Amino acid sequence: MKNILFICTEGFDTPGPSNHLIGSLIEDMLDSDFKVTLIQSRRTKINEDLPDTLKGKEYLSVYTIDRKLIKKSSFVYRYFEEALYAFRCFKVWKKIRDIDAVFVQSCPTVIFSIILVKLFLKKPILYSVQDMWPGSAVNSGVLSNKLLSSIFCTIQKSAYKKSDLLTVISEDMKTKVTEQGVPERKIYPIVNWFDDRSVHEVTWDENKFVEKYNLSKEKFYVQYAGTMGYVFDYKMVMKVAEILKEYKDIEFQMIGQGSQKDLFIKEVQNRNLGNIKFYPLEPQNMVSDVYSACTICLIPLKKGIIGNSVPSKAGLLMACKRAIVNSVDENSDYYRMFNENEMGISASNGNPNAVANAILELYKNKEKRNQMAERGHKFGQKYYSRSLNTSKFITLFTELVEKNKN
Structure with missing residues (x-):
């Protein structure tokens, strides 16, 4: 039985877009006769240290390290604290003797974990690149x-x-x-999947998010649900909301937290944009309800971001049968994917009028909106499902361990 060490920058206690990915990957690896040793942090205690799906698993060992919660604006302090965390993880895993391969998660200080593993553990490393540092930050x-x-x-x-x-x-x-000089033979694209066992469309009458906030069925909801951080183009949302403010039944739902949220709220208030409403972050078990509560979704990314990172919510929205309007770079594969497969509309993130027109097109044409949502759902099942993509990781780990033995 192969034992894979997972070194994760964040823990399940802190809500984040990678939680469901790590959780489902570990669960599927355990079901495929792997042992998993997980080292994670504990910072916010918003969620439990482990999701219910991983509790009591026989071949899962978990080590949780308490860390301080640091503001993202404290850049230097955060960097050194993350580097220190890598060494604290080292103190844990250096005592474990039966590791066959290592999974390391994206973070600015990932190099410290990689060097320590190479020097002392001398086992093969799979580096899961979710966000290209420092590309997104630049x-x-x-x-x-x-x-x-x-x-x-x-x-x-x-x-x-x-x-x-x-x-x-x-x-x-x-x-x-x-372009960074990495040989193609080392690089494997695996998309951020949705959990096809649990994520699905929730009808309006059964939707817990709708009930919680007493939403009106008569409104056309344009939703962004996720992290309102530096890659999130809140200024685009405001520009589009300004263009569409005469449509009284169009409302922009902004759901979640992030370093830019307070500034976003302040600027919305200054501009008196009453068609933008803010909601707090919802727990992981509300994912299907949240994404099913919108009419369409808006994913607004700043210029240059899409090659360095990709919105993890795309697959979730496909699972919930929602058409997506993207505000992204025109020269990206992601931009073309939606337009060519007619499962949403991609518009240039340099053109708020084009984004507004895309929203209006779906606002005025319910049949087209539903057709795009249905095509997106089929596309998601084909390419973004959990069962397909976790199996790719399992295959890679199997080959990696066997190659290292030889």
Whole structure:
């Protein structure tokens, strides 16, 4: 039985887009005769340390390390604290003797875990690249210092080089990683999947989110649910809401938390945009209800982000049969995917009028909206399902361990 060490930057206690991915991957690996040793952090205690699906699993060992909750604006402090966390993880896993391969999760300080594993454990590493550091930070304006960005880019290239395999979440990201000098043979695109066992459309009358906030069935809800951080283009949302404010039955649902949320709320109030409503983050078990509560979804990303990261909510929305309007880079594979498969509309993130027109097109044509949602649902089942994509990881780990034995 192969034992895979998971070194995760965040723990299940802290809500995040990777929680359902890590949880379902570990569960499916355990069901495929793997042992898993999970090292995770505990920061917010919003959720339990483990989801119910992983509790009591015979071949799962879990080590949880308490960490401080640090503001994202405290960039230097966060970086050093994350680096320290890698060494704290090392103190745990260096005592474990039967590890066959290691899974490391995206974070700016991933290089520390990779170096420690290579020096002391000497086992093959699969690096799961969810967000290309420092690309997203540079393109979103968080990291403007050219010297620092160059240093971090060099460090990241070293992380790619020292890893045995890299998984990326889109063809756009594969292109970006290849441009960093990584051989294509090391790179495997595996999309962020939805859990086809639990995520599904919830009817309006049975929807807990609808009931909780007493939503009106007569309104056309344009929803963004997720992290309102630096890659999220809240200014685009405001521009589009301004263009569409004469449509009194169109309402923008902004659901979640993030470093930009307070600033977003303040600017909405200053502009008196009453068609934008804010809602708090909902627990993981409300995913289907939240995404089913909208008429369509809006995914607004800043320019240059899509190659460095990909919205994990796309597959979830497909599972809930919702058409998606994307505000993204025109030259991206992600942009083309929606338009070519007619399962949503992608518009340039440099053109708020085009985004507004895409929303209006679906607002005025219910039949087209439903057809796009249905096509997206079929596309999601074919390419974004849990069963398909976790099996790709299982195959990679099996081959990685066997190759290392030889």
